[in-house]
Amino acid sequence: MSGCYATSTDKRNPLMPLIQVTMQEGRSPEQKRALLAAITSAVHDSIGVPVEAVRVWVVEVSPDAFMAGGVLAADRQKARP
Secondary structure, three states: OOOOOOOOOOOOOOOOOEEEEEEEOOOOHHHHHHHHHHHHHHHHHHHOOOHHHOEEEEEEEOHHHOEEOOEEHHHHHHHOO
16 A cells, blocks of 8 residues: 555645555455445544545556566466466
């Protein structure tokens, strides 16, 4: 996840946290919805901003464009039985 950035200094408006989740593509819309809802709740609970002020989005990465431990995710998927 990326950091949380304050976008407003207006005391009438709470600071708006912006959270980007970068993950490998392939999750269902229901899984992404559940993840985004859980993150929204966690931000609200932990720093006290209104749920309406929280912005969360997903950036999906192709297995051909993601490497972990020196192994391309696409290659790791091919190696699974």
